[in-house]
Amino acid sequence: MENHPNTSSSTMLTQRYDIPPEGVLPVFFLASLSYAMILLCNLILLLTIVLNKKLRQPMYMFLLNMPVNDLLGSSAFFLHLFKSLLSDNGRLWFPACVTQAFLIHIYAAGTVLILTAMAYDRYVAICLPLQYNAVMTQGHVARIVASIWLLCLLLIGVLFFLLLRLPRCRSTVHNIYCDHPSLLALVCVDTTLNHAYGLFTVAVTQLLANSVIIFSYFRILMVSCRSRRADTKVKVVQTCATHLFVFLFLEILGLCTIISYRVKQLPPTLRHFIGSSTLIFPPWLNPIVYGIKTKEIRSIIVHFFRSKITKSCASKLCFSS
Template identity: 50%
Template sequence: MSSSYNVYNVSSVLFLQGFDLSPERAIAAFVFAALNYIIILFCNIFLLFTIVSNRSLHQPMHILLLNLPINDLLGSTALFPHIMQELLFDTRTITFSSCVTQAFFIHIYAVAAVFILTAMAYDRYVAICQPMSYNTIMSNGHIMKIISLVWLSNWALMAVLFILLLRLPRCRSYLTHTYCDNPSLLQLVCADTTINNIYGLIITAICQVLTVGLILYTYLRIMIACFQNKCSDTRSKALQTCGTHLIVFLLFECLGLFTIISYRILNISPHLRKFCGVAAMILPPTLNPILYGLKIKEIRVKGFKFFKRKVSHHNVQ
């Protein structure tokens, strides 16, 4: 099929590989995707609203956490409507402009997720290792600088990545993936992509070294501080919070890195690449609000109180 589409053209319509499912399985997959998207929307909006509407949660850790549901909503909305349309109507076409837009926001989501988790690890490090200086270091001004750095650096890096992509001529119109991303769009190009590949590898390497390095350092220091702390309750609470954070980070890292590497492995199963690519976009937005909402006591208590108040108010009416 790919050979029929990989002809020299500059068509504004691109062809996606799709999931290759029978009609019955496609409907089942659509129902699963729709329910998953509804869960992501509900849980992340609920977490977002719980933090915003409770002044007692306007603390550095929760303000940083606020960026996670915003980013999860951005990433899942860039993917799910397209996936659901593809499954329901078996549409395997997408306009080039829509494809680039989808790819851009998917990459924004992926990089922001790692940056936000790194910022949250730094916050936990200061809270546990330097508790007496926490309020001074993590002031409102410092928090805003961290959040601005996370988003502005992300947008700048991705803007350069896609400017480099858009300058190149296309001669193919068949994407070997179920959704659009930079590596699959580069496969449509009929010019030298060396600069793009080098830039992509450099920003991937820099981001990985900075984020993984900082998280490893902060967690090593946190572990040392926890085991030196004689209060078992404080130690247990710190390890529980950090354990949740580490699970989310490792899950996203493993799936994301495998998806990136899979484009450079020739003999890898396309089905495995599809699965990991979609899983990297589905699992974190689904798990993040559940893990953080249930594990962090302050959010759990405030969230349940708000939910009960709304239910009782509705019953009275």
Template identity: 50%
Template sequence: MRNRTIDVLDAVFTLGSFDMPPESKHVAIFIGILIYSSALLCNLVLLVVIAANRSLHEPMYLLLFNLSVNDLIGISGIVPRVVSDLLFEDRRIALPACVIQALCIHIYGGATLLLLSVMAFDRYVAICHPLRYHTIMTKGAVKKLIALSWIVDFLLVGVLFGLTLRFPFCKTVIAGIYCDNVSLLRLTCATDTTVNNVYGLFITAVFHGIGLFSVVFSYAWILFTCFKNKDRDSKAKALHTCATHLLVFLIYEFSGIIIVLVYRFPGSPPNLQKFMGMSFVIFPPSLNPIIYGVKTKEIRRKLREVFARTTVGIMGNSAAGV
């Protein structure tokens, strides 16, 4: 197969699968549908609440809106396909669908770190330079930072896939349960992938370097400012606000670390490796809207208002029907 190229238009790959009995598959399908439905509902509710309330059209909520959009891209890129494969036991995937899935995963990973970096900068300005916050973090400036994050993400990921797709394909079997750039590269006829490997390490360093630097720099100054502040209420409010963002960042980073650790232990069950390989697009998108919904007072208040209006409307319709 190495010396025989595959026509790109006719390329159909075969994905790996979970090795489990039918009873366990039914449980896995149920859990997968439950996780995806919950993440979809929570993120969509958050998006609607932010979009429908002009009082939430502020820098922090605009960033949160884009983070939720990105979370939906990530979890939608993997979970529905994996559930479908378990349900119908059809693991074939055409090249365009495979590339789209891989793009969603890589775009999600890069945009998460870039958006969280902008959020860290936003918190830094709000707490360390409160008098200049509305001058620095105007809506226009925030929109430009958000647009820049997406543009940089698409450009870096686009070049990564351009380097991979320049090679013809010689193999059709993917070891993992979803497509990513590394899986696609292994299917090509390439004999020298040095450029791809170096560029892959480069963009990984760029994304994680920006993310770690922004968080460490911002929170070092935030902590320094908070400890200098003698007003206990202001200090507690600042730390509470930052704790939410920091928790979201740590969940994403720990999800990635777990993947690395699981694959470093040869004795770990293959199904565990495959499940944990999806953890970075399952845990953050599922937990982020809940964390922000619980921890952010304005969002909590708006959600209560929406719930109250919905309840009154239902009760009014019921009473009219009676």
């Protein structure tokens, strides 16, 4: 299958993991543990917001989309990873390869836009507190959430439409998972339009996100500096520092991934690790950061587990007596 002209081939071959036979089982166990933690943490955050009426505020409605998006991206990556480790090959059906790439790019764009919406919400809450309820109505929040997903689907949908219209003459994906740059490298005709549109999608999402976030946090910083109340400053710092950390962490990982594609001298193992890190660390970190740092969510989760432990202990005491 190695790069023979074959536009009709429905089977792809992704890059194999450079793992010795004795290391496959430990890697599979570590990957399973990582994916289980991602599932557990994101589902806890998701169910906590969905099942508690106290968390019907706009901030939590935006946050609700984060675990959904993280589960999409991480599942698209880990399910193929498990298959590759168990079968010791990277063979993948072409529609499955395209689906994986599509979900990964939806995840990347969605993360940036969700964080942008959360920054806008914090701007209105801190800079326009008296107008917050009038501005952030349920209808307005629903329109923002719908716009995020529609914009993701539109941008990424067009990106893959432009890709799929081109004939393929290669079948080896030079990456451990399928993404748009790797699939575009399989095409043997002019891809100038595809590259131009790819840059356009990156420019739109990054320009929109960075403009809103820089403006929002600049105004929040100004309001914080003008405030004479120490507790207000502490609250602003605690609220915004977490959000900025998550956003900057994601941007750094994304930048490193883009650079790793351009640096040909980079060892393949390091390039694969950098590319995978964007799909592993944010989905694992986001629910922990927002679950622990958000007081309301933390108190609900702690109360739930305490009540379960108390009931369990009480039932055991009753049974023993």
